[in-house]
Amino acid sequence: MATADDEHTRAEQGTGWRSSWPARYARDHAVHLAVVLLFACYPGIYHVATTSQFGLVFESFLPQVQTMTPILYFGLFAMSFDFISGYTGYLSFGHAVFYGTGAYLVIVIANGKIPLLAAGTPFMISVVLAAVLAALIAVAIGLVSFRLTGVYFAMITLGFAQVFYVFIRGWDWVATAPRDGPSVSFGTHPEGFRIGIPYVDGASYAIGRLYGSGLEGFLGLFDLSTTVVSFYMIGLVVLVCYLAMQRIIHSPFGRVMIAIRENEERARAIGYNTFYYKLGAFAISGAFAGVAGALFAGYRRSVTPENTFYFLTTGDALLSSIIGGLGTLAGPLYGRLFEQGLDEFLSKGSEGGGLLPMLQEYLSRSILETNALGLTIEEMIDAFINGRASLYVGIVFVLFVLFVPNGLLGSLRERVGGPIAKLPGRLFGGEKP
Amino acid sequence: MIDATLFAAEVVPLSIVDAFVEFLHPSELVGVLVDGLSKAAIYAMIAGGLTLIFGLMGVLNFAHGSLTMVGAYLGGAIMVLSVSSATGPMTRLAFFFVGIVVVFGALSAVGGALEISLIRRLYDRPPIAQILLTFGLTLIIDELMRIVLEFYDLQPRADWIAAWGTKPWFLSQRLSIGPVDVRGLALFEILMGVLTVGAIWAFLTRTRYGLFIRAGSEDSEMASALGIDVRRVFTVVFAMGTGVAGVAGMLLMWDTLWGASVPLGAETLLPAFVVVIIGGLGTFRGTVVAALLVGMVDAVMTWWFVNEIRFTGLPELTIFLILVIVLIVRPQGLYGVEGVGGH
Numbered sequence: 001m002a003t004a005d006d007e008h009t010r011a012e013q014g015t016g017w018r019s020s021w022p023a024r025y026a027r028d029h030a031v032h033l034a035v036v037l038l039f040a041c042y043p044g045i046y047h048v049a050t051t052s053q054f055g056l057v058f059e060s061f062l063p064q065v066q067t068m069t070p071i072l073y074f075g076l077f078a079m080s081f082d083f084i085s086g087y088t089g090y091l092s093f094g095h096a097v098f099y100g101t102g103a104y105l106v107i108v109i110a111n112g113k114i115p116l117l118a119a120g121t122p123f124m125i126s127v128v129l130a131a132v133l134a135a136l137i138a139v140a141i142g143l144v145s146f147r148l149t150g151v152y153f154a155m156i157t158l159g160f161a162q163v164f165y166v167f168i169r170g171w172d173w174v175a176t177a178p179r180d181g182p183s184v185s186f187g188t189h190p191e192g193f194r195i196g197i198p199y200v201d202g203a204s205y206a207i208g209r210l211y212g213s214g215l216e217g218f219l220g221l222f223d224l225s226t227t228v229v230s231f232y233m234i235g236l237v238v239l240v241c242y243l244a245m246q247r248i249i250h251s252p253f254g255r256v257m258i259a260i261r262e263n264e265e266r267a268r269a270i271g272y273n274t275f276y277y278k279l280g281a282f283a284i285s286g287a288f289a290g291v292a293g294a295l296f297a298g299y300r301r302s303v304t305p306e307n308t309f310y311f312l313t314t315g316d317a318l319l320s321s322i323i324g325g326l327g328t329l330a331g332p333l334y335g336r337l338f339e340q341g342l343d344e345f346l347s348k349g350s351e352g353g354g355l356l357p358m359l360q361e362y363l364s365r366s367i368l369e370t371n372a373l374g375l376t377i378e379e380m381i382d383a384f385i386n387g388r389a390s391l392y393v394g395i396v397f398v399l400f401v402l403f404v405p406n407g408l409l410g411s412l413r414e415r416v417g418g419p420i421a422k423l424p425g426r427l428f429g430g431e432k433p
Numbered sequence: 434m435i436d437a438t439l440f441a442a443e444v445v446p447l448s449i450v451d452a453f454v455e456f457l458h459p460s461e462l463v464g465v466l467v468d469g470l471s472k473a474a475i476y477a478m479i480a481g482g483l484t485l486i487f488g489l490m491g492v493l494n495f496a497h498g499s500l501t502m503v504g505a506y507l508g509g510a511i512m513v514l515s516v517s518s519a520t521g522p523m524t525r526l527a528f529f530f531v532g533i534v535v536v537f538g539a540l541s542a543v544g545g546a547l548e549i550s551l552i553r554r555l556y557d558r559p560p561i562a563q564i565l566l567t568f569g570l571t572l573i574i575d576e577l578m579r580i581v582l583e584f585y586d587l588q589p590r591a592d593w594i595a596a597w598g599t600k601p602w603f604l605s606q607r608l609s610i611g612p613v614d615v616r617g618l619a620l621f622e623i624l625m626g627v628l629t630v631g632a633i634w635a636f637l638t639r640t641r642y643g644l645f646i647r648a649g650s651e652d653s654e655m656a657s658a659l660g661i662d663v664r665r666v667f668t669v670v671f672a673m674g675t676g677v678a679g680v681a682g683m684l685l686m687w688d689t690l691w692g693a694s695v696p697l698g699a700e701t702l703l704p705a706f707v708v709v710i711i712g713g714l715g716t717f718r719g720t721v722v723a724a725l726l727v728g729m730v731d732a733v734m735t736w737w738f739v740n741e742i743r744f745t746g747l748p749e750l751t752i753f754l755i756l757v758i759v760l761i762v763r764p765q766g767l768y769g770v771e772g773v774g775g776h
Contacts, residue, residue, distance in 0.1 A: 091561055144757075148764050151493055151560055155710050159756040162703060166746035166753065179745075312699065315568060322565055384580060391580075394572030401566045402554060 031421045032243075035330075039235060042068060043228045060358040063341045066209065066227045069234055069299060071336050076238045077292035078320040078332030083245055084285035085318075086327035087254065088278055089261035093154040093314055094141070094161030098286040100168065100308035101137055102130035102293025107182045107303065108174055110189040119188035122198035127237070127294040134290025135283040142282040146275055149264075158311055165309035183302030193298035195233040205233050207299050234295050241288050246329055248284060257281050261327075319393065323400055325407025334408055342396075343389040356386055452741045460612040465732050471619035473728025474626020475688075478681035479701045480708035480720050481633055482674035488715030489650045489670045491560055492552060495567040497678050498702025499574040500540060504679025505686040505693035506578065508536050509596035512686070522601030529683075536683045537676040544675025548668045571702075575695055582695070592692025600687050618688060625684050629677065630721055636673075637717060646670055650715060707756045713769020722767060727752055 026033070043065045049058035063071070081095045106126045112119035117129075145156045168174060175182030192211030196204025206213040212226035224232075248254050256277045259267040268274050297303050307313060317332065324335025345355055359381070369376045375383070404411055409420070416423055455461060483497045511532040516525055547570070555562045579589045587593060597605075604617045637643040645666050648656040657663040681701070685691040691700070708727055712719030734748040744750075759766065 091564070144761050148760065151564070151714070152710075152760065152764055154561075154564065155706060156757060156760040158703075159707070159753050159760065162753040163750060163757065166750045170744050170746040170750075311703070318565070318568065383584065388576055388580065390572050391576035394569050394576060397569035397572065398551070398566060401562060401569060402551065405558075405562070 028421065031423065036239060039068075040232070043224075043231060056358055056361050060345060060355065061341075063337070063344050065231055067340055067344050069227070069231045070296075071333070071340050072231070072234050072238045073292050073295040073299065074316070075320065075333035075336045076241055076295070077289050078317040078324070078336055079242060079245060079329055080285045080288035080292060081314070081317040082321045082324075082326060082329060082332045083249075083288065084282055086321060086325075086329075087249060087257045087261060088281050089264075090146075090149070090278065090282075091154040092157050092282070092285070093311065093318075094157030094159070094164075095285075095289055095317060096309050096311060096313040097141070097161045097164045098134040098138060098289035099293035099296070099313060100164065100303075100305075101134045102127075102290035102295075103297035103303045103308045104168065104174060104182065104293075105130045105133055105290075106193070106294045106297040107184050107301075110184045110193075111182065112188045113173070122204075123193035123195060123294075123298055124198045124204075126193075127291055127298075130290040130294035131287040132290075134293070135287040138283045138286025139279060142279045146278045146282070158314075161309065161311055161314065165305055165311070168309055169305045179305070181302065181304035181306075181308075184297075193301075195237060195298075205229050207233050207295075208301060209299075211301070230299060234299060237291065237295060241291055242330065242333075245284070245288060249329055253277070253280070319397055321407070322397060323407055325410030325413075328407065328409040328413060331407050331409035338396075338408070339389075339393050342393060346386055346389040346392070356381055449741070452737075455740070456736065460614075461736070463613045464615060465736050466729075467613070467615045467619050467623075468735070469729040469732030470725075471616070471622040471626075471728075472731045473725045474622045474629075475681065475685065475691075476704055476708045476728050477626050477721055477724035478629050478684065479678065480705040480712075480724060481629060481717070482677035482681075483705050484709045484712065484715065484717055484720040485633070485646075485670055485677070486674040487709060488717070489646055489653075490552075490556075490667050492563045492567070492671075493560070493706075494674070495564055495702065496547075496570040496574060497567075497674075497705060498698035498700070499571040499578075500544070500675045500678045501682040501685070501701045502693070502695060502698040503543075503574060503578060504536050504540055504682025505596075505691075505697055506582075506593070506682075507539060507679065508532050508683030509593050509599075509686040509693045511535060512599035513595050516599040522603060525599060525601045528599075533680050533683055536679040540679030541672040541676035545668050545672035547675070548671035552671065553664070553667070571698060575698060578695055589695040592689075592694045593686070596686045596693050597689060604687065622684060622688070629680065633677070633717065642666070642669065704752065707752055711756060711759045711766055713766025716766075716768040719766055719768030726767075727755065730755060 046058075046062055046065055049055070049062060052058065077095075077099050080098070081092060084090060084092045084095075106123070108114060109117050109121055109126050109129070110119055141157065141160050145153055145160070148156055169179055172178050192206030192208045192213065194204040194206045194213075198204070205215075206226075207230040209226055209230065212230045214226045215224040215229055249257070256267060256272050256274075259270075259272070260274050260277060264274055293308060296308075320335035320339060321332040322335065323338055324333065325331030356378070360378075367377065369378065400407060406414060413419055456465075479497075479501055483494060486492055486494050486497075512525075512528060515528045515532075520528075551566060551570075552563065555566060582589045600618070604621050606617050607614050608617050608620070635643075637647060645656065645661050646669075648659075648661060649663050649666050653663050656666075682693075682697070685697065685701070686693040691697060704727065708723045709720055711727065712721070712723030730751055731748045734751045738744065738747040763769075
C-alpha cells in the first residue's frame with residue numbers, strides 16, 4: 001500500500017512526463033478518443049466485415065452506416081434531454097419542442113420564408129439560429145415551469161409541447177399541408193446543406209443521402225459515399241456538442257445542477273439561487289436539442305409534426321436515456337444505438353440484413369418449415385419477431401427500469417467505481433479515484 | 434392596399450359579431466351544451482380511473498390510454514362476435530352491458546396482475562420510476578395488440594369500422610327533440626358518464642372499501658397503522674382504475690369521433706392527464722368538475738372551428754392552453770391539496 005501511495009503523490013506533485021498537461025489531458029480524454037476513433041472507423045469496419053467470409057452474419061448484427069447517422073443526431077437530442085432530466089432531476093417531458101423548433105427553423109429558412117434571411121443562408125448559421133431560438137423558447141417555458149417540481153413539472157412541459165404540436169400542425173405558413181409537415185423546396189434550396197466553415201467551399205461538405213457530397217479519392221485512398229460523408233460531418237457536430245455539454249457538466253455550474261438533483265433545498269441553503277441555475281441548464285439543454293433538430297432537418301430535408309413536436313419523440317429520447325443511463329451524458333447515445341440496432345436487426349425489409357435472412361441462410365429449409373402450433377417457424381418469426389422491435393425494446397426498457405435503474409453506462413460506471421473517462425488515468429497514471 | 438385593409442377592418446368584426454349572434458341562438462346553444470356534456474362524460478370516464486390510481490398511490494399511469502385501447506378492442510370483439518345484422522336494438526344494448534361487465538372484469542384482472550408483478554416493486558423509488566415503467570408498458574401493450582390485429586387482418590392504425598355497425602339504430606342517428614338536433618350517441622354517452630361517475634362516487638363514499646381508499650389517500654402510513662392492509666387496497670384500486678379505463682374504451686369503440694384503433698391509446702391518454710391535472714391530482718370531485726370544464730370548452734371551440742375560425746387544431750389547442758394556465762395560476766389544480774404529488 002505504501003508504495004502505491006508514494007506513486008500517487010509523485011504523480012500529483014508533478015515529476016516526470018506523466019504529469020505534464022498534455023499527458024494529463026490525453027489521459028482524461030483517452031476513452032473519448034478511443035470511442036471517437038471507433039466511430040470514425042465504423043464505415044470501414046462495416047465494409048470489411050460485411051464483405052468478409054461471414055458477411056451475412058455481420059450484416060445482420062451491425063447497423064448500417066445510414067442507420068448510424070440518425071443515431072448520431074437523435075443521440076444528441078437524447079443527450080440534451082439527459083442534460084436537464086438526468087443531471088437536475090427535472091423530467092422535461094416536452095423536450096420535443098426544442099427538437100422541432102430546430103428542425104422547422106432550418107426548413108423555413110431554406111424555403112426563404114424568414115425576412116432578412118436568404119434561402120441560401122449557410123446551414124451552419126441556421127444551426128446556430130436554431131440553437132438560439134430553441135434556447136429562447138426554453139427560457140420562456142422554463143420561467144413558468146420551474147415554479148413547479150416533480151410530476152407537475154413533467155406535465156406542464158408536456159402541456160406546452162402539445163400546444164406547440166397542435167399549433168404547428170395547423171399553421172399553414174410553415175407548410176402548404178401543415179399536417180404532413182414542411183420539406184425543403186428544390187426551387188429555393190437546390191443544393192445540400194453544408195457543414196463546415198460557412199462561405200468556404202473547400203472547408204465544408206454537404207449532408208443528406210441524395211444531396212450530400214461524395215468524395216472520390218479521399219487521401220488518395222478511399223471513395224466516400226454521400227452516406228459516409230454525412231455520417232462524418234454530422235458526427236463532428238455531435239462530438240463538438242457532446243464535448244461542450246461534458247465541459248459544462250464538469251464545471252462549477254454543472255456541480256450545482258447535480259446538487260439540485262441530489263437535494264435542492266440544501267443547494268438553496270448554501271446560497272445558490274437554484275431557479276436561475278435550473279433555467280440556465282434548461283436553456284443550454286434546449287439549445288443542443290435545437291441543434292439536433294437542425295441536423296435532422298438538414299439530413300432528411302423534410303419533417304412531420306409527428307417526428308418532431310409530438311410527445312412520443314420525447315418518449316424516444318426517454319427510452320434511449322433510460323437504457324443508456326440517465327445521468328451519464330454519453331449514455332443516451334449508446335441507448336439509441338442499442339435501440340436502433342435492435343430495430344434494424346428485427347426489421348422486415350431485407351435492407352441491412354436481419355434475423356430472418358440470416359436464419360434462411362444458415363438453417364435448413366426443413367427446420368424453418370417445421371410446423372408448431374399451426375404455424376411454421378418461419379411464419380412465427382415473421383409474426384412475433386420481425387418488425388416487432390418496439391415490443392422487445394419495451395420489454396428491455398421495463399426490465400431496465402426494474403433491475404438496471406442506472407442504465408448501461410451508469411452500471412458500468414458503478415462497477416468501475418467512477419466515470420469511465422477517468423479509468424485510464426487511474427489505471428495508468430496513478431491518479432486517485 | 435389601403436382599400437384592402439379597410440375592407441378587412443370592416444368585414445372581420447362584423448362577421449365575428451354575426452357568429453356570436455348565431456352562437457347564442459337557443460338551438461345552437463343547446464346543441465353545444467349536449468355536445469359538451471357528452472364530451473365531459475367521456476373525459477370523466479377516461480380520467481376517472483387515472484385519478485383513483487394517482488390519488489391513492491401517487492402513480493401517474495402512462496399505460497392508462499393503452500388499457501383504454503385494449504378495452505375498446507375487447508368490447509368491440511364481444512359486440513362483433515355476438516351481434517348479427519338481424520339482432521334487434523334492445524338485444525344489442527343488452528349485449529353491450531354484458532360486454533361492459535366482461536371488459537371491466539378482464540381489465541381489472543390485467544390491472545391487478547400488473548400491480549402485483551411490476552408496479553409494487555417501485556413504491557419506494559422516486560415517482561419518475563413509475564412514469565417510466567408504465568411508459569414502457571404502453572410500448573409492450575400496443576405492440577402486442579398490433580400482433581393480434583394483424584393476425585386477424587385488421588388495420589391497427591385505422592378505426593375498426595365493423596365495431597361501429599354493432600350500435601342499435603337509434604344511437605347511430607341524429608335525434609330531433611323540438612328545434613334541437615343532437616346525436617343519439619351523445620345522449621347515451623351522457624347516461625354512461627353519469628352512471629360511471631355515480632358508481633365510483635358511491636363506491637368511494639358508501640362502501641367500507643371506499644373508506645379504506647379515502648383513508649389511504651389521506652395518510653397511508655396512518656391507515657396501515659390502524660390495521661388496513663394498504664397493499665391490498667393498492668392492488669384493488671389499480672385493478673378498478675384499469676377496469677374503468679376498459680369500460681371507457683368500450684364506449685369509445687361505438688363513437689365515430691374516436692373508434693377502436695391502436696393510436697386511441699395516445700389520443701385518450703393526453704386529455705385524461707389534462708383533466709386529472711386541472712382537477713387537482715387525487716381528488717375525484719376535481720376530476721369530474723375538470724371534465725365538465727374541458728368538455729364544455731372543447732364543444733364550444735369545436736363549434737367555433739366548424740362555423741368560423743379555420744384552424745384545425747383549435748379545440749385541442751385550447752384544452753392544452755387551459756392546462757398550462759391552470760398550472761401557472763393554481764399549480765395544485767382546481768380542488769387539489771398542496772403537497773400531493775411531489776410539489
